[in-house]
Amino acid sequence: MPDRKPLPRSDLRLRNVPLGPVVVFGASNFPLAFSVAGGDTASALAAGCPVVVKAHSAHPGTSELVGRALQAAVAECGLHEGVFSLLFGAGAEVGAALVADPRIKAVGFTGSRSGGMELVNISSRRPEPIPVYAEMSSINPVYLLPAALAARAEAIGREFVTSLTMGAGQFCTNPGLVFALKGPNLERFLDSAAVALKAYAPPPMLTPGIHKAYEAGVQALSEHNQVETIARGRVGEGVNQGTGALFATDAKDFMADERLGHEVFGSSSLVVRCDDVDGLVTLSEKLEGQLTATLQMELDDVGIARRLMPVLERKAGRILANGWPTGVEVSHAMVHGGPFPATSDSRTTSVGSLAISRFLRPVCYQDLPSELLPDELRDDSKRPRLVDGTRAG
Amino acid sequence: MPDRKPLPRSDLRLRNVPLGPVVVFGASNFPLAFSVAGGDTASALAAGCPVVVKAHSAHPGTSELVGRALQAAVAECGLHEGVFSLLFGAGAEVGAALVADPRIKAVGFTGSRSGGMELVNISSRRPEPIPVYAEMSSINPVYLLPAALAARAEAIGREFVTSLTMGAGQFCTNPGLVFALKGPNLERFLDSAAVALKAYAPPPMLTPGIHKAYEAGVQALSEHNQVETIARGRVGEGVNQGTGALFATDAKDFMADERLGHEVFGSSSLVVRCDDVDGLVTLSEKLEGQLTATLQMELDDVGIARRLMPVLERKAGRILANGWPTGVEVSHAMVHGGPFPATSDSRTTSVGSLAISRFLRPVCYQDLPSELLPDELRDDSKRPRLVDGTRAG
Numbered sequence: 041m042p043d044r045k046p047l048p049r050s051d052l053r054l055r056n057v058p059l060g061p062v063v064v065f066g067a068s069n070f071p072l073a074f075s076v077a078g079g080d081t082a083s084a085l086a087a088g089c090p091v092v093v094k095a096h097s098a099h100p101g102t103s104e105l106v107g108r109a110l111q112a113a114v115a116e117c118g119l120h121e122g123v124f125s126l127l128f129g130a131g132a133e134v135g136a137a138l139v140a141d142p143r144i145k146a147v148g149f150t151g152s153r154s155g156g157m158e159l160v161n162i163s164s165r166r167p168e169p170i171p172v173y174a175e176m177s178s179i180n181p182v183y184l185l186p187a188a189l190a191a192r193a194e195a196i197g198r199e200f201v202t203s204l205t206m207g208a209g210q211f212c213t214n215p216g217l218v219f220a221l222k223g224p225n226l227e228r229f230l231d232s233a234a235v236a237l238k239a240y241a242p243p244p245m246l247t248p249g250i251h252k253a254y255e256a257g258v259q260a261l262s263e264h265n266q267v268e269t270i271a272r273g274r275v276g277e278g279v280n281q282g283t284g285a286l287f288a289t290d291a292k293d294f295m296a297d298e299r300l301g302h303e304v305f306g307s308s309s310l311v312v313r314c315d316d317v318d319g320l321v322t323l324s325e326k327l328e329g330q331l332t333a334t335l336q337m338e339l340d341d342v343g344i345a346r347r348l349m350p351v352l353e354r355k356a357g358r359i360l361a362n363g364w365p366t367g368v369e370v371s372h373a374m375v376h377g378g379p380f381p382a383t384s385d386s387r388t389t390s391v392g393s394l395a396i397s398r399f400l401r402p403v404c405y406q407d408l409p410s411e412l413l414p415d416e417l418r419d420d421s422k423r424p425r426l427v428d429g430t431r432a433g
Numbered sequence: 434m435p436d437r438k439p440l441p442r443s444d445l446r447l448r449n450v451p452l453g454p455v456v457v458f459g460a461s462n463f464p465l466a467f468s469v470a471g472g473d474t475a476s477a478l479a480a481g482c483p484v485v486v487k488a489h490s491a492h493p494g495t496s497e498l499v500g501r502a503l504q505a506a507v508a509e510c511g512l513h514e515g516v517f518s519l520l521f522g523a524g525a526e527v528g529a530a531l532v533a534d535p536r537i538k539a540v541g542f543t544g545s546r547s548g549g550m551e552l553v554n555i556s557s558r559r560p561e562p563i564p565v566y567a568e569m570s571s572i573n574p575v576y577l578l579p580a581a582l583a584a585r586a587e588a589i590g591r592e593f594v595t596s597l598t599m600g601a602g603q604f605c606t607n608p609g610l611v612f613a614l615k616g617p618n619l620e621r622f623l624d625s626a627a628v629a630l631k632a633y634a635p636p637p638m639l640t641p642g643i644h645k646a647y648e649a650g651v652q653a654l655s656e657h658n659q660v661e662t663i664a665r666g667r668v669g670e671g672v673n674q675g676t677g678a679l680f681a682t683d684a685k686d687f688m689a690d691e692r693l694g695h696e697v698f699g700s701s702s703l704v705v706r707c708d709d710v711d712g713l714v715t716l717s718e719k720l721e722g723q724l725t726a727t728l729q730m731e732l733d734d735v736g737i738a739r740r741l742m743p744v745l746e747r748k749a750g751r752i753l754a755n756g757w758p759t760g761v762e763v764s765h766a767m768v769h770g771g772p773f774p775a776t777s778d779s780r781t782t783s784v785g786s787l788a789i790s791r792f793l794r795p796v797c798y799q800d801l802p803s804e805l806l807p808d809e810l811r812d813d814s815k816r817p818r819l820v821d822g823t824r825a826g
Contacts, residue, residue, distance in 0.1 A: 049764075050753075050756060050762060052765075052766035054765070054766035054767075054768060057746050060747070161557070164554070164557035164562075168773040169553060169557075169773070335805075339802065342805065346805065349805060353796050354453070357794075357796060357797065359796065359798055359801065360443070360798075361800050361801045361805065363443060367440065367443075369443060371445050372821070373446055373447035374445055374797055375796060375797035377795070379794075380562070386794040393822070394795060402750070402781075402782060402787060403746050403750060404750065404751040404752070405753075406752065406753035406754070406756060407753055407756055408728075408752065408753070408754045409735070409754060411732070411739075412735065412739065424824075429765045429786070431817075
């Protein structure tokens with residue numbers, strides 16, 4: 041707009057550029073999907089960032105196999121070999137040194153709350169702070185609304201146990217908390233879930249450490265005065281097998297002891313019996329941030345669900361109806377993220393195409409001659425883009 | 434995709450929701466554009482976040498006038514009065530308490546590097562860390578490329594001084610650093626700039642504190658053994674008037690003393706004489722993050738400019754040619770941001786429509802009945818959106 045008064049308006053064009061080298065920490069529980077060549081690595085590479093992976097000590101062999109495949113792919117594509125690196129190290133030392141290194145510009149992590157916060161703290165002590173995308177802790181509340189319980193308590197009970205025990209319960213989105221109104225239909229659900237859980241034969245958990253933490257968490261709930269043990273699964277005969285566990289408590293007891301809201305990583309869940317809908321909403325407002333919140337509902341439950349929605353939108357990254365949170369689809373609209381402590385940065389997702397944007401920053405080009413503009417910003421570019429705020433190309 | 438094998442694909446829809454209450458710190462240097470009702474407040478409100486402004490002590494009267502206008506607007510629009518609040522307090526206590534408050538979910542700040550980093554540090558000590566968007570420190574390098582200097586050294590000198598002295602030099606985008614190759618054309622530029630600067634009668638600076646810091650910065654450069662004073666502006670007869678200052682040094686001296694790269698907030702600039710293009714590129718690679726980088730160039734300079742571009746893209750949020758960085762247009766493509774220490778979060782901008790995204794987070798809705806979907810995500814919505822990754826509506 042060269043004729044604009046009082047001053048002409050410049051030609052302004054924007055694109056996103058990569059942040060720079062990214063450190064990715066492999067997750068213990070997804071040796072493929074969230075480790076060496078998992079979602080964090082894929083999205084960082086897609087953004088144009090070199091990646092340094094710190095392999096998880098739970099699966100060094102798998103890490104090496106995948107790492108060598110990536111190394112071969114880098115060579116085959118004719119890329120600089122520094123585009124991908126893989127480091128091993130049993131303790132925290134290697135990872136801490138990577139996050140502190142001034143050449144590193146972002147961090148991707150999936151794991152425990154304590155592990156994620158340690159990386160956040162290392163970053164905050166750097167002279168130049170960097171984004172740390174830590175996906176950490178979530179108990180993924182499931183709401184069993186009254187009409188749904190009345191219509192299909194038994195089926196919900198069976199499906200719930202399938203979700204609870206999937207992968208020995210070692211999913212970030214495992215349903216560790218259930219909210220429902222007191223009454224006979226809730227007891228029908230508990231009876232059905234108990235039958236299903238008692239038949240559950242546990243596979244070995246991923247590591248001795250995970251198994252030990254699971255057993256400690258389950259034992260604490262078993263011994264809690266205000267917690268009732270509804271059912272336990274079968275006891276495994278091998279190593280590191282975590283017996284499934286279903287507990288119940290009352291809303292007022294859940295409110296009174298914040299430890300009842302802590303994650304027990306594995307196939308353990310706590311059902312909270314609420315007196316009324318007001319209590320359900322109040323409990324929900326007290327929850328920490330979550331990856332998911334699930335509604336089991338019928339159309340007659342819409343009124344209650346509408347009261348819950350504004351609360352759940354503030355608490356969770358994904359809200360689902362009549363499904364189970366353990367499936368995470370890779371898509372444009374997926375959000376695998378959520379308010380703290382589900383993640384350290386609620387503005388993003390670690391699954392789906394939006395994950396790429398975590399590793400980008402915008403640059404504006406003002407009045408540059410076309411000889412200097414990046415290809416995608418030139419007048420003759422055919423790539424899709426916004427021109428004056430409107431979609432073009 | 435209910436028929437997908439091995440599992441059906443869910444219906445997934447995504448929208449962005451507000452992060453929650455935002456604290457905005459008014460800037461000293463923009464009592465209107467970056468203070469009570471400035472860009473941070475506007476973009477937080479546009480995202481749907483309530484705003485609490487901490488007024489800058491440099492302009493309490495203006496802050497109150499603007500705050501009362503906003504309060505009236507909130508009432509007139511029938512919004513909850515908590516949508517906007519304004520607090521006063523001379524020291525750091527009020528601001529620190531706001532950033533530490535668990536109900537606050539993001540922070541916007543424009544000011545000094547020390548002030549911004551203090552807020553970043555307060556956030557990192559919270560149990561729940563939150564985004565801090567601090568726009569802090571930038572010296573905005575200007576590159577005078579050889580063909581441009583040959584063609585129009587005198588004009589560039591005059592325009593440079595106009596940009597340098599605008600608003601007594603109190604712009605975040607003030608050109609505090611100039612890079613050029615040694616030689617007679619650079620001396621022509623310096624002669625022209627010196628003439629213009631000597632005629633510059635300084636207006637009062639914004640506060641006694643800013644003036645004092647400016648004089649200290651200028652004095653340190655004046656007394657530096659490896660720095661030559663090219664010209665000073667006129668001495669003001671009133672209070673808080675900062676005499677303009679133009680200095681020069683050699684590339685090797687600039688490289689040897691990092692203090693020469695520190696911001697002097699006000700109408701002071703340092704010209705760095707480089708031996709050759711390699712030296713220009715090497716110097717650029719050593720720079721900290723910047724809001725802007727400016728090229729004065731002719732078409733014959735394109736080769737040098739192409740060598741600089743990949744470096745400047747990593748260092749600056751905005752790259753401009755044949756203009757001056759002190760104008761910041763509000764538009765879709767503006768980036769008023771940049772790598773640390775220009776800002777604490779290079780993924781964003783504090784000017785332009787992208788500034789809104791700083792205060793949003795995504796939520797995914799999976800298989801929700803249409804009764805529970807937000808209006809904009811229903812099948813019958815007429816709003817522009819992506820469907821299966823393609824623009825619709």
